Amino acid sequence: MKSPSSLQKRLGLGLTLGMTLLWLGATVGAWLVVQHELNEAFDSALEETAQRILPLAVLEISNREEPREAQHVATLKMDNEYLMYVVRDAKGQILMQSHDANPKIFNPQPSEGFSTTKKYRLYGASALRQTLFIDIAEPLGHRREAAREALFALLLPLLALIPISLLGTWLFVRISLRSVLAYRRAVEARGVGDLSPINVTRLPAEIDPLADAVNHLLERLRKALEAERSFTANSAHELRTPLAATLAQIQRLRHEAPEGPLQVRAAKIENSLRELARLSEKLMQLAKAEGGGLLSETPQDLIPLLAHVVDEWNHSSGQRIELQLPKQPSVYSTIDPDAFGILLRNLIENALKYGAADQPVQVSLTHQAVLRVINGGPVVPEPVLQRLTERFVRGSREAGGSGLGLAIAKTIVQGVNASMVLASPATGRLEGFEVCIFLPLCSMSQN
Ligand SMILES: Nc1ncnc2c1ncn2[C@@H]1O[C@H](COP(=O)(O)OP(=O)(O)OP(=O)(O)O)[C@@H](O)[C@H]1O
Ligand SMILES: [Mg+2]
Incomplete structure (x- = not known):
């Protein structure tokens, strides 16, 4: 069967994936707008620079003795990037150029307005009735870097946002599902026989x-x-x-x-x-x-109860039962005394009935409230042993019985939240049968 998937995991992953996709969509949108605005800002700066330089260039050229001679002027340094320009006449002859301007990057014929080449954004303007032209070039790398940085700035928070969202959703769902988890625990903690209503608030x-x-x-x-x-x-x-x-x-x-x-x-x-x-x-x-009603409201000392039942059986069975008690004077448990009596009678009855007649039946109780009933006799095969606690299931047909004794014992054991182990051969022996019950120990026993 497919194991159920955790709601917490599904919500965590789903919400984080959704948020990441939305964020990426918003990033692309924002990046396109930023790129457009950046281009506009750079273009306007380019245009402004050209308009500023042009009158100065006109003045400079007209004051020259030999205006047709090209002159190199120092570069304009703007934000670590260089703007290059050339001032040409209508025929395209260079009259003035910035220090490291490469004439090849400009259009061969001067023109007005913006244009873009592979590596540069160009702007051209004219003066003196289109006899003097200025072409100014800005490397596109600058713009690309600005756009790249804007993109990184938008994407970077996502790196932190993904784990935060995963953790946040996980925590939030966990807190929100607290009462559901409490409900689950309340159901899990129930004993087999507890059918009272499950009450969990909120x-x-x-x-x-x-x-x-x-x-x-x-x-x-x-x-x-x-x-x-x-x-x-x-x-x-x-x-x-x-x-x-x-x-x-x-x-x-x-x-x-x-x-x-x-x-x-x-x-x-x-x-x-x-x-x-x-x-x-x-x-x-x-x-x-x-x-x-298998649990007693007050803790019960098991030792006198055990001694009484064993005594009873010893009278009728000719002292076949050996009782071994712990050193402590008392062992307290929460099991109801009547239920303990029924449990014990069924186990001792079985041990006397099915155990080897020439061997004693050993009944022992430890200070940890572990009850053992051991008898001799042939080994019961494992597959048979597994089913003996079912109702009306019997192993040997020789002695009479209804097959209910161990089913009663198991029901009592489950009802008091204890556990029962059947073993054959008995622990440390080569034959025999052993029933071991871990009864609920009460803290009073340790005092
Ligand atoms: N101490 C034991 N030694 C060997 N076999 C046992 C022992 N206790 C139980 N069994 C086997 O387990 C089977 C089931 O036992 P259980 O007490 O449930 O029923 P029963 O003794 O046959 O009938 P009932 O107890 O209802 O009179 C028995 O038939 C027997 O074969
Ligand atoms: Mg029986």
Whole structure:
């Protein structure tokens, strides 16, 4: 699946690209206007200079003893650039020229007005009824450099503007999306069983209806799940009494029945009824685990709870369970004591049922609230192990069971934001089965 692209990245790149293109468009427009205005200013300066020099040249030439003789005059220095001029008569003979004027750059025949050659901008003016002409030339390089500098001045800010725009948009979008990110975090931080409405203030108007819709959906889902759970729990509860009564009746019938097929049949019915009673008990446990309320409001010390449950099982299993407790006198956790009891009973029941009968079951709790239940027995293959926590999934068909014990344990573990790891062979062994649960530790335990 294509990974979703970030809105922040898209807006940052899109806005920066748009701004850059607009800026470039504006730069081209501004540059054309500046070039035009520069040309006008340079032309007018050129014209003015020619008009100033011409009367002086006329005066100079008419005062000469030998007016037809060409005379070199020092160059005009303007802003580090040189203007060159020639003063000619109508036939094109040079009467006066600036110091380094090259006659080849001028038009062969004197003319009036502006003209442009490859390298020069020329201006011609006449005096004394078109008998004397001045041609003044300015290198085009000067104008080009001015236009180039203007272009650079317009483009240069763009270099700074691109990173500033990227950063600015990124920051602005990040700040604007703060509430959306908070919403995302609120959704991510939820436990599996938490279907309460998600409340985040000041969401953008575009996202707010979406959040409302999600909350409505959650509400409907919660109601549907609650209805399903209460139905399961109620049915299991309602079944309990009639099942117990029928079981008692069947036991009596078995005892009263004469030896023979009737007694065998009665024994079979009794077994089935016991299985049914166990199933309804497991269903009730599952409904409780899924119903929430798995966290206790006050921290619970796990050590007495654990010791009590292990003691109970040891009575009925002939002391097969070895309990290992941490050195600390107490380990506090936020798990509800009833939920902890259900979890523990299911794990110990499994360990006793499926573990090698000649090996003890090891139950241990660390000061970090890590609970381990380890038993001996054959290794469970990895693919089977992966699926054991699913509902109604069973590994071995030998011992009776409904396949709900580990599903109940997993639901409780998820409901308290803990984690559970199944391992076979058990850690550090070549065989056996291990269930390891990292329970939520309460800070009080460290005191
Ligand atoms: N401690 C264990 N050692 C070996 N196998 C185990 C152990 N615990 C569970 N299993 C395997 O995982 C399967 C699923 O266990 P789970 O507790 O979910 O169901 P169950 O024990 O079959 O039935 P239920 O617990 O509902 O009576 C079991 O059938 C068994 O094969
Ligand atoms: Mg079980």
